[in-house]
Amino acid sequence: MPTQIPLRTGHLRVGGGDELYYEVAGNPEGAAVLWLHGGPGGGAGAGHRRRIDPTRQLSVTFDQRGCGRSRPLVTERLDRLDENTTPAQIDDIEALRRHLGIDRWMVTGASWGTTLALAYAQAHPERVTGLGLFAVTTTSTAEVEWITESIGRVFPEEWEAFAGAVERAPGERVVDAYARALRDADVEVRRRAAAAWGRWEDTHVSLGPGWQPDPRWHTPPTRDVLATLVTHYWSHSGFGGDDILGRMERLDGIPGVLVHGRRDISGPAVTAWELHRAWPGSELTILDEGHGGPGSVAALKRAIAEIAS
Template identity: 55%
Template sequence: MFPAIEPYAHGWVENPEQDRIYWETSGNPDGVPVLWLHGGPGSGLGSGGYRKRYDPGAFRLVGIDQRGCGRSTPSVVDALDRMPANTTDGLIADIELVRAEFGIDRWVVTGGSWGSTLALAYALAHPERVTGIVLGAVTTTGRDEVDWLTETMGRVFPEAWEALERSSHRRPGERVIDAYARVLATGTLEERIAAADAWDDWEATHVSLDPNAVPGPLHTDPAQRLVFATLVTHYWANDGFLPGDRAILRRVEELAHIPAVLIHGRHDVSGPVITPWLLHRQWPASRLIVVESEGHGGPQSSELMAEAISGFAR
């Protein structure tokens, strides 16, 4: 890992839907362009800890707060009527706006958790813009992954899942994820806050198995919690807006020529290692690193990401 650095520039670009997408750039203005895509959906860039993965002398790092969260405006909770336009295709278009704003021709694309799904979707949409890919806590947000996270995982955490299901107030035949997405998009403010709190309790159950883990602002700040829950359930209820023939695992062979490193914790309950393993099997230019001692990210995974990213320096 590298010393903490601050951005040397930041700003916003406006997309056709009139969202103002926040960007920040750090490191070497003449370095190799590299993009970081945060998780969630809805986590935002946060305080900037992600920058420690990048050699500040080698890379021109760009980070984006995806539409509806972080410092991008409007926040999803202030503009629920805009949610139909908040899709993976929309996020990809926003990335292209930022790339054009910087005059970058091609870049290394990196991301973690949901950010790995978005990175893969972006690379499939614009392979000519991608020189390499480095991903951690790898997901593709397919239907089977969403069903695992919101239904089947209840076999591992039955007490917590019972609370999640009970708080969903789902209708007959409705999936838990669909119930939460509906309430968080259309419920009263009181109902939405209660749903966000229940969703966050479930997240806290499975994202880290460390009993001493300290939750960050995303989970302790009520406003951030509501943004996160609203966006993550919106995307998961729609299979990441990558259904059927658009599913990443069905198309990964299109990325065969792009070098990639996939880093994943063996004990990642949130996203079992089967996902990066299946990607790697169909991706000759990829390398899979399984971190035997970690789950959904961790210090060793971050170090390995930093090493892998440095491999793309000139």
């Protein structure tokens, strides 16, 4: 009888020598559903297995390169950080699909995971049966500018502390200064930058109902991995985030569900709205939540039930 206990786990070696940790659960003969975690660097947990019907669907999760149970952690090989890009991760996803013998799958994700899901689907639409996304972002330059600079108008005290916690060259963007500090040769410079970045992350998502501090930003090994990868990707606008909206025609014929919180001030709903308008096959739901929440998870679960049948 299919269950939500992993049927299979392992490490898959991909480009550059990285090894991705993955888990597979559910019905081996069922419709495959891939989960892409947020961050970048957040790692995957057991939550996605609870969103599928294990008698009808197959859940696939993995820790993206450089984080979680994948090897090596980005903080262990800062010399290879420039190899960690969105195109490389798209190649990783394809390598995992082939390794598992899956022809097509539904792709789901949250936050950064939505950026990666959209980029993957646009690169390989023939492999995607549908998309289920919440806390939607494309990691565009405009979105990064908002979340690291302009949103300081809402949190002026916290932003001043955040912007002043790292040394900046004249005219340097805050995100670029943090990305530089988090690959500094001095471990103490990196740790201070990671801690300050974590305080800011907790601040800009704090207006959502029921918000609690994210323990990942208070656990140094995980915090340091997260801060390093987030600033690396944001400093480069997600390695293609500015192109996603203009390529939505590549998703013609692919159904999708976009779910976003009205109170998600760190990622305003306009991104989900613009994607929806450019993607006729999509449904948009805006909830009274922040950056994700129980309503978003429930909506994703319904989308999986409808699309991955």
